[in-house]
Amino acid sequence: MHISLDSALGRQRRLNSVGESVLQIAPNAAAAYSLRSLTGGDPKVVRVRRDTDGGAGDNDEQDFTASEVSSGALVAFVGSGNDGFVETWYDQSGNGKDAVQETAGNQPLIVISGTVLTGLDFDGSTSSRTLVAPSVTGLAGSLSIFSVSVRDATGNTVSLSNSSSGGRYFAIQEGGSTSVANPRNTASITVSDSVSGVNRLTFAVTTGATSTSVGANSSAVTTTTDDYGDDFSGSHINQIAIGVLRTASPTGYFNGRINEILVYNSDQTDNRAAVETNINSHYSLF
């Protein structure tokens, strides 16, 4: 009994602690993307290409740490009145799953007309902006995703998917009044949770082909037992695509800002409350 009480108190302290990073609260992420530090240190978070419209330094690129993004160093690099585009969103998990876009025309924005954004801007209505972490291995079995975004129109913030097959993915779609988990491993199913407003902190988890759940803005999850085909295993998933449903026969582009994506190769239901408390204290989403 004493041990249980101590354990419970320890968990409550973790939920309330100030200054503890997301990856300290819920370690062993498969991938973690943000413009803020998720590690507690000052990691490299983003590589930016500046567009000076043919002026000095046009198309130059530079890496920035979390503190350099917030300090104004990023804006200074891009320059007054210019736009800055994300070439790489660095993975803070330590697994090197950096999300990259080598095509200038498909890079999301981080600075618009000299003003830095709080998230990466994906304009799915007029372009095909995406970032992809390629050659990903080990995403199988239970999978959890946290997605933080501000939606302008319906689209997918993140998809654990297959680079050559359009029929394998586990994605989060933000709709007008719902946040949706969309797993597919031969058969496409969806499970949705009602949500109001444009700010979204969505948690999705699948523990097998007949168990998928989604919850938005800290609400209780909605669960489906609909069968999406096979459990994810082996090389079914080989990439993390940000801002799109799939890259093979691409569709489902996101339109809005994406602030943060956390991917776990495990069921993170037990850590969800603590992780979302940390995220919401930073972004004030709900």
Next chain:
Amino acid sequence: MLYLIYASKEAAIERADEEGKELGFDYWIEDNGIGTRWLTYPAETIDYMWALDVTDYDLDESEESSTVDHYTPLPGPDDD
């Protein structure tokens, strides 16, 4: 939008590489495989050709006369 249609993905990427070098993207300057490489990237068409968006490319006369203003993308599994 203007597109050039290529019979192979490799040929389309070769043209995209050429434009990326012209624009001085980091991939070509640093020579370390890091950074932006292309302005646009080809997409597969319904008849298994490759369409490259060249709207903002510096085209020669031969290319200008070969552009098309639309193409039909290869449908995905949901579109079958």
